[in-house]
Amino acid sequence: MRAGDLKVGSFVEIDNKVYEVVSIERQKIAQRQPHVKVKLKDTVSGKTLDRTFVSSEELKSPDVSIRKAKYVYKDADQYVFLDSESYEEYRFSEESVGEFGIWFVEDVDFDIILSNGIPITVRLPKVMEFEVTDTPPGVRGDTESGGSKPAILSNGVTIQVPLHIKKGDRVKVNPETKEYIGRT
Numbered sequence: 001m002r003a004g005d006l007k008v009g010s011f012v013e014i015d016n017k018v019y020e021v022v023s024i025e026r027q028k029i030a031q032r033q034p035h036v037k038v039k040l041k042d043t044v045s046g047k048t049l050d051r052t053f054v055s056s057e058e059l060k061s062p063d064v065s066i067r068k069a070k071y072v073y074k075d076a077d078q079y080v081f082l083d084s085e086s087y088e089e090y091r092f093s094e095e096s097v098g099e100f101g102i103w104f105v106e107d108v109d110f111d112i113i114l115s116n117g118i119p120i121t122v123r124l125p126k127v128m129e130f131e132v133t134d135t136p137p138g139v140r141g142d143t144e145s146g147g148s149k150p151a152i153l154s155n156g157v158t159i160q161v162p163l164h165i166k167k168g169d170r171v172k173v174n175p176e177t178k179e180y181i182g183r184t
Helices: 094-103
Strands: 011-014 017-027 035-042 048-054 064-075 078-083 089-093 109-115 118-123 128-134 148-153 158-162 170-174 179-183
Touching: 017 109, 064 089, 078 094, 078 109, 089 094, 089 118, 094 118, 148 170, 158 179
Parallel strands: none
Antiparallel strands: 011 017, 017 035, 035 048, 064 078, 064 109, 078 089, 109 118, 128 148, 128 170, 148 158, 170 179
């Protein structure tokens, strides 16, 4: 694959590691070859890397596939997922998942990224729903716009929510940024 053909969400192999393209900036400077400035995310560690390529540069395209799988349970120090179609089991260690393990909720679909048929990482959904298990009470006059307060979700994560949210409400959250999106 050529660097000029890269798109957000595509995968590339560099130094035997699989990276996902997070952002792209195309640069055209007078009387020079076009360049592509790319932000890459390591699919295993989650670390980002900034690289610049000449648009015509050839890059290695890894054999990557994405499968839908439900999180089913935690077995000792491993998270177990079940493929929604083939019922194949995928296991990830606590170490490889890192801090994202707190977002694994039973019976929720996650994207499993496979490289050459081997599971390498789990991709979190963009939006997840949780119940608010604890938050300070609202004050008369609270509105939807305005301040925020801390709230503890059913998975134990604390996020900032608007003042009108109360204990027992179900909220939508972006798990990657831990941001409140809305009420369900």
